[in-house]
Amino acid sequence: MLTIIWLILSVGLISWFAYSILESDDKTIFMPGQLTDGHHQIGVACSSCHSDSFSDKEAIQEACTSCHGDERQKPFDSHPRGKFTDPRNADTLENINAQLCVTCHTEHQPEMTGMNGLTQPSDFCIHCHEDIGEERPSHKEMEFNTCNSSGCHNFHNNRSIYTDFLVKHRNEPDVLEKRILPEREFGNILGELADYPHDRFPVKQLVASDADAPQSSQLIGNDFKDWLETAHARSGVNCSACHTSDKGDGNKAVWVNKPAADTCNQCHNLEAERFKRGKHGMRLAVDLPPMTPGEARLPMKKDSFNHELGCTSCHASHRFDAQEAAVNSCLECHDDKHSVAYKDSPHFELWRKELKGIAPSGSGVSCASCHMPRINFDVNDWVSRIMVDHNQSATLSPNEKMIRPACLNCHGLGFSLDALADPALIENNFNGKPSVKVDSMRLADEEQKRADSRDR
């Protein structure tokens, strides 16, 4: 009898494994260990990282750079791969192969994974910089495991903390006199964008009578009103632009009440691409169903668990209200302490004043001001435009990446560094002053004084 039970169980188990390998989309049963916070969203899409062979490190490297490649170049990365390709580095690479992402970011190893997905011991800088004490006397007594943890250095992005930048910004006040976000550019540079569908949506103001939705479309009155008040109506983007399947390929346009998820990409391709690089949209980048708050590792509100994240989950269709998307859409789902504390913060007070019209546009600080900052983005090799970076993960891990695109619009560098190094202040959403003092500004100041006295 036992043999028969054993046999049935074995056959069942084998069938289950066989089904998982051959048929099922979900192969997480074979996952050797939990994925990091940065990749768990795409855990079921094994092939997005393991495209070719599991042992081919170059193939894995290509998978890494297919998503992270843009940021792994100067000036965004102080240690791009190209820095290590010279054969003179052969000895060092034997100690730590800095040419491969997986050397420091090994996945499926939760028990040895630290901040920012690091799986190397925290003193890894010693492999190349063991003589730093000779070069910088101020660093003589410092331990190598403090390079990254002190708020002074990052392996990759040091754009806001390199010495000359610190020196340049060393005398700034906590709060700058001029505090305003840069204005977004899109409408005013449409003429320069070669891939904008100018032929289909010539820029002109549309009025209610121009709306080309058919009688049968069942659109409600508010939709028309909302559309009329948007940049869409002001820029010649009619109902049919989103509600027909016409892609300009000559096929007959067919009206659709619910446009496809990629409809916005026709004109907002860059925003969509950046959205797919962040935790909100990365599942779409590997052809998985959209992310839902229920699958997040951060605390989320229970009634939002099943919301599918896409353009219209934050920008309600027809109105596409950027102000709504900048705060209320975030707080509809996010339920962590930092998010919950926002409405008691000085930042929110500024935002409230802007919404009320008693403070200038761009002076309020929304969730998006910091987490989706307005950056001057290269559209191509020749054109750039200031746009909202819809990759809301780009300014975190480490959070110093937020300083240049967000904090420095209103705050001095020293204050920003201290504030972002203070976990309690982050948790209460910057309601108060930093209680942490990052040493880098003092060190840079000393370094500069040393150089000045030498010049004298």
Add this chain to the structure above:
Amino acid sequence: MSIKNKLLIGATLATSIAGVGTAIANDFDKPTISAKTMADALHLVMDSDRAIYTKKVVNRLVKKEKVIKASEHFEDDKALVLPAQMFRFGSELVTKRAKKLPDVDFSYSLQSLWPINKQNAPKTDIEKKGLQFIADNKGKNFYGTETLGGKKYFTAIYPDVGVAPVCVSCHNDHKDTPKTNFKIGDVMGGVVIRIPMDS
């Protein structure tokens, strides 16, 4: 890839860019130049391009016409790329592009016994010996072979001379420089070119 093929690439490069066609036989498919000649030709191109950029762009606009700065933080400072950075960016692009060309394999870097960035100090024995040699023997190059990471290389080291006032003043004035008394005409560092010799 064999050394012959590498030399062939060098020969082609040399004829097309540097004008050392006299070293090439009529039959372009046969390698006829040495690793040393290939390195010399490559260096001639690098050095000439760099001299032109330094003199006709950086020195002219910074020193003579005083219309723009040159800065290592050229993006933040809205300034010109430093000649040494231009050289290094070129080297990185060559490495990247050469990866797609199976018969092309060489690398080059700019180093110094007095580097502003300490990562550009000589590291291997040949680099240390060679940089010292070109500093002590003005006008002479240094050639040798070395094994790195289990691979044998022909390594050539050429003196890098401060040709323009901007070279000298920038290095002397930089807060991280270990040497502050360079003069025009001094050997300030060396260009290291490596060509793998293994098949």
